Amino acid sequence: MSIQIPRLDSRNPDFSAQLEQLLAWHEAFDDNVHRTVVEILKSVRREGDAAVLDYTRRFDRLEAASVAELELDAARQELALATIPAEQRQALEAAAARIRTYAEHQKLTSWEYRDERGNRLGQKITPLDRVGLYVPGGKAAYPSSVLMNAIPARVAGVGELVMTVPTPDGEINDLVLAAARIAGVDRIFRIGGAQAVAALAYGTETIPQVNKIVGPGNIYVATAKKLVFGQVGIDMIAGPSEILIIADGSTDPDWIAMDLFSQAEHDEDAQAILLCPDPAYLDRVAASIEKLLPTLERREVIAASLQKRGALIQVQNLQEACAIANRIAPEHLELSVAEPEALLLEIRHAGAVFMGPYTAEALGDYCAGPNHVLPTSGTARFSSPLGVYDFQKRTSVIECTEDGASPLAETAKVLAEGEGLTAHARSAGYRIRHET
Amino acid sequence: MSIQIPRLDSRNPDFSAQLEQLLAWHEAFDDNVHRTVVEILKSVRREGDAAVLDYTRRFDRLEAASVAELELDAARQELALATIPAEQRQALEAAAARIRTYAEHQKLTSWEYRDERGNRLGQKITPLDRVGLYVPGGKAAYPSSVLMNAIPARVAGVGELVMTVPTPDGEINDLVLAAARIAGVDRIFRIGGAQAVAALAYGTETIPQVNKIVGPGNIYVATAKKLVFGQVGIDMIAGPSEILIIADGSTDPDWIAMDLFSQAEHDEDAQAILLCPDPAYLDRVAASIEKLLPTLERREVIAASLQKRGALIQVQNLQEACAIANRIAPEHLELSVAEPEALLLEIRHAGAVFMGPYTAEALGDYCAGPNHVLPTSGTARFSSPLGVYDFQKRTSVIECTEDGASPLAETAKVLAEGEGLTAHARSAGYRIRHET
Numbered sequence: 001m002s003i004q005i006p007r008l009d010s011r012n013p014d015f016s017a018q019l020e021q022l023l024a025w026h027e028a029f030d031d032n033v034h035r036t037v038v039e040i041l042k043s044v045r046r047e048g049d050a051a052v053l054d055y056t057r058r059f060d061r062l063e064a065a066s067v068a069e070l071e072l073d074a075a076r077q078e079l080a081l082a083t084i085p086a087e088q089r090q091a092l093e094a095a096a097a098r099i100r101t102y103a104e105h106q107k108l109t110s111w112e113y114r115d116e117r118g119n120r121l122g123q124k125i126t127p128l129d130r131v132g133l134y135v136p137g138g139k140a141a142y143p144s145s146v147l148m149n150a151i152p153a154r155v156a157g158v159g160e161l162v163m164t165v166p167t168p169d170g171e172i173n174d175l176v177l178a179a180a181r182i183a184g185v186d187r188i189f190r191i192g193g194a195q196a197v198a199a200l201a202y203g204t205e206t207i208p209q210v211n212k213i214v215g216p217g218n219i220y221v222a223t224a225k226k227l228v229f230g231q232v233g234i235d236m237i238a239g240p241s242e243i244l245i246i247a248d249g250s251t252d253p254d255w256i257a258m259d260l261f262s263q264a265e266h267d268e269d270a271q272a273i274l275l276c277p278d279p280a281y282l283d284r285v286a287a288s289i290e291k292l293l294p295t296l297e298r299r300e301v302i303a304a305s306l307q308k309r310g311a312l313i314q315v316q317n318l319q320e321a322c323a324i325a326n327r328i329a330p331e332h333l334e335l336s337v338a339e340p341e342a343l344l345l346e347i348r349h350a351g352a353v354f355m356g357p358y359t360a361e362a363l364g365d366y367c368a369g370p371n372h373v374l375p376t377s378g379t380a381r382f383s384s385p386l387g388v389y390d391f392q393k394r395t396s397v398i399e400c401t402e403d404g405a406s407p408l409a410e411t412a413k414v415l416a417e418g419e420g421l422t423a424h425a426r427s428a429g430y431r432i433r434h435e436t
Numbered sequence: 437m438s439i440q441i442p443r444l445d446s447r448n449p450d451f452s453a454q455l456e457q458l459l460a461w462h463e464a465f466d467d468n469v470h471r472t473v474v475e476i477l478k479s480v481r482r483e484g485d486a487a488v489l490d491y492t493r494r495f496d497r498l499e500a501a502s503v504a505e506l507e508l509d510a511a512r513q514e515l516a517l518a519t520i521p522a523e524q525r526q527a528l529e530a531a532a533a534r535i536r537t538y539a540e541h542q543k544l545t546s547w548e549y550r551d552e553r554g555n556r557l558g559q560k561i562t563p564l565d566r567v568g569l570y571v572p573g574g575k576a577a578y579p580s581s582v583l584m585n586a587i588p589a590r591v592a593g594v595g596e597l598v599m600t601v602p603t604p605d606g607e608i609n610d611l612v613l614a615a616a617r618i619a620g621v622d623r624i625f626r627i628g629g630a631q632a633v634a635a636l637a638y639g640t641e642t643i644p645q646v647n648k649i650v651g652p653g654n655i656y657v658a659t660a661k662k663l664v665f666g667q668v669g670i671d672m673i674a675g676p677s678e679i680l681i682i683a684d685g686s687t688d689p690d691w692i693a694m695d696l697f698s699q700a701e702h703d704e705d706a707q708a709i710l711l712c713p714d715p716a717y718l719d720r721v722a723a724s725i726e727k728l729l730p731t732l733e734r735r736e737v738i739a740a741s742l743q744k745r746g747a748l749i750q751v752q753n754l755q756e757a758c759a760i761a762n763r764i765a766p767e768h769l770e771l772s773v774a775e776p777e778a779l780l781l782e783i784r785h786a787g788a789v790f791m792g793p794y795t796a797e798a799l800g801d802y803c804a805g806p807n808h809v810l811p812t813s814g815t816a817r818f819s820s821p822l823g824v825y826d827f828q829k830r831t832s833v834i835e836c837t838e839d840g841a842s843p844l845a846e847t848a849k850v851l852a853e854g855e856g857l858t859a860h861a862r863s864a865g866y867r868i869r870h871e872t
Contacts, residue, residue: 027666091850098844102557105549111541120791121538121805126784128818142855175854211817230463230673233818237666255866261859297858340835347831348562355556355835362864363836366848369557370832381647382564382669384830394820395783396806399776399791400799408534412802414527418611419578422733423697428798430691 003293005286005306008313010320022273022311023328025239025377030219037194037223044198049205055195060137060168062190067206072177072188080177088175095367096147096182102369103155106388112397117404122397127157130208131391132200132232133185134215134225135176137166137192143179144365148372149215149386150183156391161185162210164200166192192217197224201232214373214386235386239377240269240309243361244330244350246321247274248337249281251357257288259334262362264305265298271309273328275321282312322346329380332361351380405431439729441722441742444749446756458709458747459764461675461813466655473630473659480634485641491631496573496604498626503642508613508624516613524611531803532583532618538805539591542824548833553840558833563593566644567827568636568668569621570651570661571612573602573628579615580801584808585651585822586619592827597621598646600636602628628653633660637668650809650822671822675813676705676745679797680766680786682757683710684773685717687793693724695770698798700741701734707745709764711757718748758782765816768797787816841867 008018043051049067056062056070064070081089112122131153135146146163153161163180165173167190180188189207191199197217203209212233213225225234243263247256260272276282289306293299315321322343325333329349337343340355347353351374354361365372373386400408409431416424444454479487485503492498492506500506517525548558567589571582582599589597599616601609603626616624625643627635633653639645648669649661661670679699683692696708712718725742729735751757758779761769765785773779776791783789787810790797801808809822836844845867852860 087850088854091847091854094843094847095851098551101551105547106559113541115534115537115805119804123542123806124780124783124789129784144851144855230813230815233815252866255863258859258863258866262857262863265857265859296862297856302859344560344833347560348565350831352832352834353560355833358838358841358867359834359836360841360845360848360863360867362848362852362860363841363844363867364832364834365860366851366864367844368555368834368836369551370559370834374832377666379666379669380829380831382829385832387830389825393816393818394823395786395816396788396800396810396821397780397791398788398795398800398804398806400795400804402794405794405796405799407530408799408803409796411527411530412796412798414523415531415580415802416798418524418527419580420733421698421701423694423701423738424798424801426732427691427694427698427796428802430688430694431794431796431799 003289003303003306005289006311007282008311010313010315010324019324019327022309023378027239033219033223037220037227040194041198041224041227044195044204045202052191052195052199052204052207055193056191059193060166062167062170067189067204070190072190077177077181077188080174081181083174084178089178092143092147092179092182095144096151098367098369099147099151100155103152103388106152107155108389108392108394115404117407118401119404119408120397120399124395124397125392126395127159128211128391128393130160130162130210131158132210132213133161133163134196134213134217134221135163135165136217137168137173141165141173141176143175144372145216146176146179147183150180150185152371152386152388153391154184156388158391160187160208162200162208163188164191164196166190166196194220194224197221197228201228212391235373235390236375236379236383240271241266242271242330242376243273243332243334244325244328245274245334245336246318246325246343247276247281248318249276249278250338251336253281253284253288254292255357256285256336257292259360260289260306260310261292261296261302262360263332264302264310265296268301268304268308270305272306273311273313275313275315275324277315277317277321279314282314286312318343319346325350329378331374331376331380334359334361349380351375351385400431406433439725439739439742441725442747443718444747446749446751446760455760455763458745459814463675469655469659473656473663476630477634477660477663480631480640481638488627488631488635488640488643491629492627495629496602498603498606503625503640506626508626513613513617513624516610517617519610520614525614528579528583528615528618531580532587534803534805535583535587536591539588539824542588543591544825544828544830551840553843554837555840555844556833556835560831560833561828562831563595564647564827564829566596566598566646567594568646568649569597569599570632570649570653570657571599571601572653573604573609577601577609577612579611580808581652582612582615583619586616586621588807588822588824589827590620592824594827596623596644598636598644599624600627600632602626602632630656630660633657633664637664648827650826671809671826672811672815672819676707677702678707678766678812679709679768679770680761680764681710681770681772682754682761682779683712683717684754685712685714686774687772689717689720689724690728691793692721692772693728695796696725696742696746697728697732697738698796699768700738700746701732704737704740704744706741708742709747709749711749711751711760713751713753713757715750718750722748754779755782761786765814767810767812767816770795770797785816787811787821836867842869
């Protein structure tokens with residue numbers, strides 16, 4: 001099995017255009033999907049449980065007399081936890097503990113201060129009342145994703161966490177269920193697709209309405225989430241997963257090859273790129289790729305991804321590599337160099353940075369602590385990893401004293417009059433001393 | 437001028453349905469607007485400056501030979517500052533100083549810790565590189581909005597702040613320009629509409645591409661922002677403005693009437709609701725409304741808003757009022773009561789809370805310090821006021837030591853194998869000691 005992974009050179013006058021083409025990713029808009037999803041949302045909103053049962057019968061080939069029958073209760077969750085191998089249970093618990101510890105550092109807290117006139121200004125933090133967690137079924141059912149989405153919500157203090165997971169043909173994934181139990185999910189319904197998103201967004205007789213929906217899903221789920229946004233909050237819609245590795249040549253090339261594979265094995269659209277100033281090292285990594293690829297279970301997917309969207313790029317130096325990283329704003333950035341600290345100072349845009357040769361992205365994917373839900377497709381330029389702060393919100397608090405209100409009211413009055421908003425001006429005017 | 441503002445009673449068995457109907461707000465989707473905006477986005481993306489000039493000529497009746505001609509430079513901004521009345525300049529500066537002080541409290545800072553094996557875990561905060569600020573022209577040109585959008589970005593440390601403001605028929609609003617100067621906007625272009633959003637999102641020969649676009653606008657601007665989302669970040673799309681007042685009857689009813697007016701004067705869709713346990717007090721407020729309405733410049737808009745979307749609601753007690761407030765999740769909540777602190781403890785969902793009779797919403801709208809860009813239409817259930825944090829983003833940082841990586845790699849390997857991701861498992865496996 002031979003593989004042609006593109007080689008680029010930053011000194012090439014066409015490099016900028018080549019890079020742009022390499023990064024280009026346009027989300028497909030499928031009008032049929034859109035129409036189907038709109039129809040499902042409408043039905044569930046109108047008919048509630050009955051529509052959910054009907055779609056679950058049709059799409060998941062799962063019969064149930066009521067939605068209540070589709071709930072997996074605490075006893076069933078405990079059973080899953082008891083069923084899975086001890087090694088997996090311990091791994092899930094170890095990962096959960098680390099994710100929780102990291103999440104605790106993210107918690108926002110309320111604050112306030114008083115100005116010189118005794119006016120009180122502050123920001124009050126409250127958790128969301130209820131959150132919906134979408135978990136895909138079938139082959140993309142990842143227990144790690146349950147931990148990463150549920151634990152920050154729990155740490156934020158969310159009142160109730162409702163999970164939906166489709167079980168096509170009735171098949172239940174015990175590893176996913178065990179992860180949900182460990183993460184502290186409150187209720188689990190065996191439903192999926194756009195109908196699950198609709199049920200969470202609007203509520204049905206049995207499924208409680210939530211305030212925000214998080215979690216990955218296929219194109220139907222993503223489309224449904226976009227359409228219910230506004231009614232409820234949603235997390236980011238993820239594009240293909242990406243890794244960018246900056247190497248100085250000091251890491252075993254087999255390690256780099258495997259780190260690239262670990263991204264590429266997700267799917268054919270996944271993107272794995274290596275930047276290095278040393279062409280001989282790029283050759284060694286290419287040789288490792290050739291050598292190791294045939295030994296991988298998911299070699300077909302990996303080869304397709306690396307050929308279509310991967311690249312080995314020779315750069316002039318590590319500073320240029322950082323500049324290219326900032327241009328790409330990658331989801332995952334490995335600094336596989338002897339002195340990663342110096343490079344970190346240069347990095348402005350990345351979802352997560354993995355420093356030094358021992359920090360494989362895979363450790364972060366599962367258990368280092370930080371979230372694996374990260375901004376993709378360059379959105380790290382303006383957005384952040386999923387975190388506790390996504391399950392908390394802020395309320396401004398203002399309390400003016402009689403004495404303190406007066407000068408503010410004078411300022412507000414002048415500005416309101418300047419904007420022609422005279423009711424604002426008079427409302428403020430009432431709070432000026434000696435004026436009525 | 438007589439006015440029929442709806443009166444409701446929470447003891448009415450139909451109250452819940454009545455309240456739901458009162459709150460119902462469905463954003464109109466206009467297919468023509470959508471198509472027009474898609475066309476404008478495409479043209480600007482393809483033709484850059486030429487398209488921007490063409491649309492500006494067509495929609496704003498403003499001729500220019502180049503987009504560079506449409507830039508208002510520092511000298512022109514300084515001129516605006518020198519031109520406006522001293523009282524307005526002082527008011528803008530006073531407001532800006534307070535908004536800045538409050539914003540400083542919101543700044544996120546980087547943090548990190550080490551686990552028991554020396555692994556380093558953290559979160560690095562960086563400001564956005566470049567932000568676009570949309571400012572409407574014509575009658576909705578609000579200098580206060582320039583301060584509220586620009587100052588948090590500046591405090592966040594955003595590299596460059598690019599503002600667009602249409603000047604239909606060439607008319608420049610000096611108050612808006614002065615506010616931009618005070619807030620520290622870097623560049624200002626006299627363009628507006630979907631073409632301005634497109635120019636900021638994609639960049640043109642003259643207008644630099646930004647990473648996030650904030651600021652209010654009409655339906656064309658809002659539609660364009662939704663469509664470019666993903667390419668760039670955007671703030672929330674605002675619905676009609678709302679105030680909810682909880683009164684215990686201790687505030688001068690004229691003050692309450694004027695506070696309701698100050699919301700209703702925005703537009704006919706604005707919503708102003710009063711909750712009070714004392715029916716006699718509701719009568720007194722109704723009388724104040726009758727008395728004061730004819731004296732207001734914007735009485736037509738106010739009357740339409742109060743009749744269509746306003747309400748005076750008799751509740752059983754202040755605790756029930758808080759429960760109703762949480763159900764509404766209002767943009768602005770005035771607690772016009774003698775003991776607001778007790779009620780604040782009950783409030784979970786609101787954009788901003790104004791405590792006690794002296795804290796008129798108008799003070800917060802202009803100069804108290806907190807942002808006046810707040811979640812509307814019940815979205816305070818899951819979202820927050822605009823703040824410095826909207827112009828900063830987080831990057832996870834992980835650095836494993838050789839010793840620290842090993843146990844994490846063991847956990848990751850077990851979980852990756854459980855998920856069938858064997859390249860992940862082997863990538864982790866390389867970092868386990870004594871395994872190759």
